[in-house]
Amino acid sequence: MEYSSWINTSLDLNIKPLRLLDDAPPPKKEAESDFMELAGRKVSVKEETGALMEELNRVSAENRKLTQMLTVVCENYNALRSQVMEYMSKNADKSSDLSPSRKRKSESISNNDANNYGAMVANGTSESSSTDDDSSKNPREEKITAKISRMYVRTEPSDTSLIVKDGYQWRKYGQKVTRDNPCPRAYFKCSFAPTCPVKKKVQRSVEDQSVLVATYEGEHNHPSPSQADQETSGSTRCVTTLGSVPCSTALNSSGPTITLDLTKSKSSNEIKTPPRPKVESPEFQRFLVEQMASSLTKDPSFTSALAAAISGRIQLHQSPTEKWSK
DNA sequence: CGCATTTGACCTGCGC
DNA sequence: GCGCAGGTCAAATGCG
Numbered sequence: 001m002e003y004s005s006w007i008n009t010s011l012d013l014n015i016k017p018l019r020l021l022d023d024a025p026p027p028k029k030e031a032e033s034d035f036m037e038l039a040g041r042k043v044s045v046k047e048e049t050g051a052l053m054e055e056l057n058r059v060s061a062e063n064r065k066l067t068q069m070l071t072v073v074c075e076n077y078n079a080l081r082s083q084v085m086e087y088m089s090k091n092a093d094k095s096s097d098l099s100p101s102r103k104r105k106s107e108s109i110s111n112n113d114a115n116n117y118g119a120m121v122a123n124g125t126s127e128s129s130s131t132d133d134d135s136s137k138n139p140r141e142e143k144i145t146a147k148i149s150r151m152y153v154r155t156e157p158s159d160t161s162l163i164v165k166d167g168y169q170w171r172k173y174g175q176k177v178t179r180d181n182p183c184p185r186a187y188f189k190c191s192f193a194p195t196c197p198v199k200k201k202v203q204r205s206v207e208d209q210s211v212l213v214a215t216y217e218g219e220h221n222h223p224s225p226s227q228a229d230q231e232t233s234g235s236t237r238c239v240t241t242l243g244s245v246p247c248s249t250a251l252n253s254s255g256p257t258i259t260l261d262l263t264k265s266k267s268s269n270e271i272k273t274p275p276r277p278k279v280e281s282p283e284f285q286r287f288l289v290e291q292m293a294s295s296l297t298k299d300p301s302f303t304s305a306l307a308a309a310i311s312g313r314i315q316l317h318q319s320p321t322e323k324w325s326k
Numbered sequence: 327c328g329c330a331t332t333t334g335a336c337c338t339g340c341g342c
Numbered sequence: 343g344c345g346c347a348g349g350t351c352a353a354a355t356g357c358g
Contacts, residue, residue: 171329171330171331172330172331172332173331173349173350173351173352174332174333174349174350174351175331175332175333176347176348176349176350178347178348179346179347179348185348185349187349187350191330201349
C-alpha cells in the first residue's frame with residue numbers, strides 16, 4: 001500500500017472553494033456562461049443555476065465540516081507533538097525515572113490522535129518510544145517487539161459493526177466496553193495463518209463515532225490473502241484513501257475552482273454537472289492545470305496548510321512504516 | 327454439523 | 343492487599 005494514498009492534499013484543495021463561498025459568492029453567471037460556451041451546448045441557464053446552487057450549498061457544508069475536522073486534527077497534532085517532545089526531552093535528561101505503567105500510558109497518549117481521520121499512524125512500540133532503557137529492568141518487554149500501527153476507517157453512520165476490511169482474515173475473540181469510550185472495543189486475532197501473532201483492536205472514535213479506530217499489534221508472518229481483492233472490493237466502507245477522490249473543476253472570472261467531491265464514490269458521482277466541456281482537449285487540460293497551480297500557489301492559506309501537511313508527513317515518515325508503505 | 331461470534335468469567339497489571 | 347480496568351478464555355449461541 002502506498003503511503004501517498006493515505007496522505008493527501010485534498011484538504012488543502014478545499015480551501016479555495018470554501019473561502020470563495022464564505023467570503024463572497026462567486027460570479028457564477030460568468031462561470032456558467034463560460035462553461036456553456038465551452039460545452040458548446042444550449043442548456044437552460046436557469047436549470048443549471050438551480051442545480052449548481054444546490055451542489056454549491058452541499059459542497060459548502062461539506063467543506064465547512066472538513067475544515068472543522070482539519071482544525072481539530074491540527075490542534076490535536078500540535079498537542080500530541082508537544083507532549084511527545086516534552087516527554088522525550090524529559091527522558092533524555094533522566095532516563096531512570098520512568099513510569100511503570102507504560103502499557104496504559106501509551107494507550108492514553110495514543111488516544112489523542114484519534115482525530116486523524118483518514119490517516120494511518122504507524123509507530124513502533126516500546127523501542128521507538130524512548131522507554132527502551134527499561135527493557136533492562138523488565139526482560140519480558142524485550143520479547144514484545146511487535147509493531148503497533150493504527151488505522152482510521154470511516155464507516156457509514158448506519159453501520160454499527162466493528163469490522164474493518166483490510167484484506168486479512170480475522171477471528172473475533174472478545175469484546176469489551178472500556179472506560180474512556182462508551183462504544184465497545186472488539187478484539188480480533190489473525191485467523192489466516194494459525195501461527196500469525198497479529199492482533200487487532202477495533203473501536204469507534206469517541207469524537208466521531210462514524211470513524212473506526214483499528215489498532216494492529218504485531219506483523220503478519222504471511223502474505224495478505226486478498227491483496228488484490230482489497231483494492232477492487234466494493235466494500236461499503238471507505239478506507240480513506242483520499243488519493244482517488246473525484247473532483248470537478250469549473251471556471252470563473254478569478255480562475256478555476258477545484259471542488260473535491262468527498263461525498264461520492266467514483267461510481268456514484270451523481271451530481272450531474274452539465275456535460276463537461278471539451279476537457280479532453282489537451283489545450284484545455286493544460287490551461288486548467290496551469291490555472292489551478294497558479295491559483296493554489298498564490299493562496300497563502302493553501303501554502304500554510306500545505307506546509308502543515310508536509311510537516312505532518314515528514315513526521316510520519318520518520319517512524320518505521322514498512323508495513324503500510326508497501 | 328462445523329465454524330464464527332457473543333458474552334460472562336477469569337487473569338493480569340497497575341494505582342492507591 | 344484490594345479494587346479497577348484492560349485483555350483473554352471458553353462455553354453458549356447463532357448461522358449457513
